[in-house]
Amino acid sequence: MNLIIQGFLWIFDPAHFVTTATGTGIPDALASHLVLTGVSLLVTIVIAVPLGLYIGHTGKGRLVGIVASNVSRAFPSLGIIAIFVVIFQPIFSQNTNFASAIVAFILLGIPPLLAGAYSGLEAVDRQTIDAARAIGMTEWQILTKVEIPLGARLIVGGFRSSTLQIIATVTIASLYGNPLSLGTFITNGLAQADYPQMIAGAILVIALALIIDGLLAIVQRFVVPRGVSRGTTKTRNTARGARLAANSGTPIMEGN
């Protein structure tokens, strides 16, 4: 208990607000953590969303979607990062750790989002889609006006999982020195037997994860179309059932 109080005291110590020769400032570490997360997430979205939507809409390559949703629960983050640090060492001469870490983050971020996009579309009632097609919607209109709105909850759920996965992985990437992140405090604290700093890093990471997850949880509520959340008990049960049935509705951080 004492250590946790010391951790909080460490966080609120003004000396840790700016980067000095002896240590990194919290705002800098936080900024770097967020930039790493943001950049990785952007690339993840660009890759995973179109692919997931394609699989979900066409039903082609469903195996990829299923594998992705399973893999996302059991990917050994630390191992992946280690491999990428080794593989990319010779390829990028400068900023080696930064580039290879980002590749690893993206790789870890893709499966949950891919699975979310895929299962979000998969969960939409086939009859609704069939009817949309029969009344003359184009495939693109079916995707954008029917499948995405109705699957939005699971798609955002997948995005939530990806975001947390990346935030968590950015933390442990600090084990390899760079890149700078909130995990740097944990790594440095451990190395220097400075436990208040280590606890402070842990608290900051947890707080960051909780805040961002909370914000995304609100977004997730917001994107569910009105007719689906309202309406009869039957409809509501269906919506909830669909959410429980898929792996990607709630964030999972095993193995981190």
Place this chain on the structure above:
Amino acid sequence: MIEFKSVSKLYADGTHAVDNFSVVIPSRKTTVFVGSSGCGKTTLLRMINRMVDPTSGAIEIDGENIANTEPVHLRRGIGYVMQNSGLLPHRTVIDNVATVLFLTKVPKVEAYARANELLDTVGLDRSLAKRYPGELSGGQQQRVGVARGLAANPNILLMDEPFGAVDPIVRIDLQAETMRLQRELDKTIVFVTHDIDEAFLLGDQVLILEKGAKIAQRGTPEEILANPASDFVASFIGADRGKRRLTVDSKVKAKGNDVVLIDAGGYAAGVISAPGGKLAVGSASPKSRSVSNKTSQAGDG
């Protein structure tokens, strides 16, 4: 007029869903495809709006081969009503009805005005316009489905077991509404059902289908009842079980000059008036049946 010319549908696994099917569906009449599950009747229906393309043969609408029409364009010009309504759950009733109009870029004001009129047409109160499909009863949802099917003012309305999932009282109501709409709007309706009573009720032309969409018999309900073409037809319409052969019940007295009719199994089938002991003779046309309007929707609320 819709014409099927030697149409076949062969699936990859070798099953012939439809085998060399030819028929003419006259305009402004109701044609009913009736048969057991898996006989290919829904496949036939879905071929008309190219939801399914035949492996061989051609389908023509007013002499034009539909294979030459782009599917999306074709579908927008043909009304489609399906079982369980198929409404978009995230759109309000009025938006669902207006969907097809929006797709064809009809201005908003005009589309909503038309959608509101259609709610009247199918006997739905306009106060339901802002509700979501999940807040409606099954019967109301089907009415919205019909309104949506009529939105683009199509000449052809395809109905795929539209009343299969609603309770019997509501079904009778919706069947009556369909007959009223057909009379008022003069559409070519192609209707699919597995219920022979529904087929006889709604159909000007009834096609009884066997497996592979083979036509077991085609004709008016009267023609089919009078002369079942085969044992299959007799069995399908219930003639072989005596369901259609009615006799006067000697025991039960009905009021006035009415007498109770029973089928060959002894079950009550209806009453017939017999003024002065003579059975009344009716004429098959013109057909009429009392239909409900929007002020009385039995069991529909």
